Amino acid sequence: MNFNLDFIVQPLQKFFFLIHGGVHTVIPNYNLSFGLTIIIFTVIIRMILLPLSVKQLKSTAKMGAIQPEMKKVQAKYKSDPQKAQQEVMKLYKENGVNPMGGCLPMIIQMPILLALFYVFNTLNMKGAGFLWIPDLTKPDPMYILPILSTVTTYFSSKLMQPPTADGSQSKQTSTMNTGMAIFMGFMSLKFKGALVLYWVINNVIQVVQTVVINKAELGKKTDNVQLSKK
Known part of the structure; x- marks a missing residue:
């Protein structure tokens, strides 16, 4: 198997069948x-x-929260990029933000996500269906799962996208999210129903987690603002 993920795949397969x-x-x-x-x-x-997901989402939320201040710093030192960078790093330190804080949790999760992709793509349960799908080892003949895959991938990526001070960068990221959602929807037309069902459920959970954590971080920010005014 590619990526030498057997040490993860085999326990996951046993756990699934358990x-x-x-x-x-x-x-x-x-x-x-x-x-x-x-x-x-x-x-x-x-x-x-x-x-790991909470750590990643909190890091993203914190980055989004300081975007207005970053925009002010970049505008103030527009003619001095080096000074602007120094002030941005200072802003990170003052707010306890690690610009790479969301990367490590994502890197740690990647082998597991790749292993899950393999697990669901190789499940030997031919003939087992679910609801409207006659056989989950084959693509969804009614195209409902591919549509759900497209929609949930878009919203999951959209909610994970932190606000940016650069409008053009934000537009570019939004375009990439749309492209990724369309790509996953297209691939879901060919993927086994079991794999796409996993992907859709995973996206739904990701959306719920992101909304809850973002609201919690927003509440903390509001409380801090109110305390600073007292």
């Missing part, structure tokens, strides 16, 4: 138990990765 054994005991119908296991398995993995 969960499926429990679900299938309660719900003997493969057309329900297989799909439900994918959902439960995805939720559990996301919960395990939650501390």
Whole structure:
């Protein structure tokens, strides 16, 4: 296997079928138990990765919160890029922001996400369907999952995008998010239903996590502003 991820893939596969054994005991119908296991398995993995996700999202939220101040600094020292950079770094330090803080959690998660991609793309459960899908080892014939993949990928990426002081950069990032969503939707037309179902559930959880954490960070910022006025 590529990337030498067998040490992650094999335990994940065993864990998946362990969960499926429990679900299938309660719900003997493969057309329900297989799909439900994918959902439960995805939720559990996301919960395990939650501390890393929270750290990444908090870092992104903090970066977004100081964007107005960064914009002022960049405008003030427009003719002196070196001074502007020094002031931006000072702003980072004062607000406890690490510009690379969101990268490390993402890097740590990547091998696991790649392994999950392989797990769901190689599940040997031929003939097991879920709801409107007759066979999750084949692409969705009704194209509902590819549509959901496109929509959830877009909103997940959009919410993860921090506000930027540069309008052109923000527009470019937004265009990239749209392009990624369309690309994932197109690929989902060919991917197995099990893999796309995992991806959709993963995106939905990511959206919920991002909204909750962003609201929490916004609440902290509001409280700090009110305290500073007293």
